[in-house]
Amino acid sequence: MNMIKNALNLSDALYQDIFVNNGVIMILIDPVTGDIIDANHAASNFYGYNREVLVKMNLSEINAFDVILVLEKLQKVVSQQKNHFKFKHRLFNGEIRDVDVYSSLIIQNDKNIIYSIIYDITDQEKTEIALHESEELFRLTFDQSPIAALIGSLNYLPIRVNNKFSNMIGYSKEELKSMKFQEYTHPEDIDPELKQLNLLFSGEIDRFEMEKRYIHKNGQIIWGKLFISSVKDQTDKPVRILAMMENITKNKEMEKVLLKHTQKLAKINKMLHVEIGDHEKAEIKLEELTRKLKISNKELEQFAYVSSHDLKEPLRMITSFLQLLKKRYSNELDEDANDFINYAVDGAKRMDMMINDILEYGLIEKNKVESDHLNCEKIIETVLINLKSLIEENKAFVTYDPLPTIYANDHQMIQLFQNLIGNAIKYRGKKNPEIHISAEKRENEYLFSVEDNGIGIDQKHLERIFTIFQRLHSREEYEGTGIGLAIVQKIIQQYGGKIWAKSELGTGTTFYFTLPH
Secondary structure, eight states: OHHHHHHHHHHHHHHIIIIITTSSSEEEETTTBBBBBOOHHHHHHHHHOOOHHHHTSSSSTBSSSOOOHOOOOHHHHHHHHTTTTEEEEOOOOOEEEEEEEEEEEEEETTEEEEEEOOOOOHHHHHHHHHHHHHHHHHHHHHHOOOOOOEEEEETTTTEEEEHHHHHHOOOOOOHHOOOOOOOOOOOOHHHHHHHHHHHHHHSOOHHHEEEEEEEEEEEEEEEEEEEEEEEEEEEEEEEEEEEEEEHHHHHHHHHHHHHHHHHHHHHHHHHTTTSOOOOHHHHHHHHHHHHHHHHHHHHHHHHHHHHHIIIIIHHHHHHHHHHHHHHHTTTSOOOHHHHHHHHHHHHHHHHHHHHHHHHHHHHHGOOOOOOOEEHHHHHHHHHHTTEEEEHHHOOOEEEOOOOOOOEEEEHHHHHHHHHHHHHHHHTSSOOOOOOEEEEESSSSSEEEEEEEEEOOOOOOTTTTTTTOOOOSSSSTSSOOOSOOHHHHHHHHHHOOOOEEEETTTTTEEEEEEEEEE
């Protein structure tokens, strides 16, 4: 009898040590009803119920899942089909916790009992969710970045490629993952890049940048500005490479255009310094060179216009996007990722500065001068005083209708009317010169006209007269440099207006031009 009693005491002591006092959450469950048969102190502490209360509860009171589903899970334990489950358990205070449950079947007195060990994995689940969200954020940021990028292995094979790079060189992401960079790199640029990569992997440098040519899938050459950095593990050993590329093909094309114009201007400048014995030949040559220079200047202005409108807006978008990305997610990205964003922003800003410099060079003569509200009648009065001697010598008669007030620069307006009236007097016919000035108000502008009774202009020459240094008469016939009408046109264009002429030989000429209100 004492032996049986000692055995029972020993069994109870083991039960206390293994189950009741164990620090791991444990409960015993009736698999048929779901009633909790017993629970240890750790379970009581976790669920927030006294142990005496907990052992009178049903599993459905702490399991947030449907009771039928829970009972089905218990039967799988009984049939030994499964012993591991993930549940959501409800605590006394109403809080829901994620738990891992490991269950096994115990048979006592021919009755099935389920023995469950429970682990709180709520923090682990939150960590996994946060990690998943972080990975998803990285994927979206990487794939939707406005800068072409790829992550590569140390044997130069791409591991991950974003949409921008795939679109840039025409290969799909799947195609690129099986291609080495040498396959879509211009042969002349392979060795320089390999040399830099070797320095990177040896630890001599942490990053490098270079300009290189990519070969598009369709054979087209794409110029790129390449930024490469090594991605290192905790031991400072390179494990990946990060490459970011800017498409600078347009810049390269513009550099060629600028070089072409620079060479052309240098050639013209050299030719201008060539001494020509015959004066008449020199004048003809100068006019031809001036014509070419005018064409070059127009092309250069067009180049500046394209630079400002086609490049500045995309660069502004890239810079703003990257700066917004850094502002919002800098705390979620590691130091390398923030550095990569900085490199991209700096590259875009440097390109923006280059475009501004080119634009400034191409538009030197477009700078607006100081303007004010001017009474055009007073401008004409000043011009008539300036031309008093010329008017009296030629017995010219100048009249004008009521003229409007405009917003412009007084010096330029005096120069404009003085050139037009002076030309009308200079190119007079046999009659005394008669010049009449009028203006008509339109929706957004004034239409001015300066009409004379001079020798007129052949219609085939009307488009040539505004060309710089263009002359329709020899110096023996009429003095002048041929620049007056070109100056008039430049002034009017500066204010957004336009100028043209109507004329016939022997019947006089009328110049029309517009200026804004």
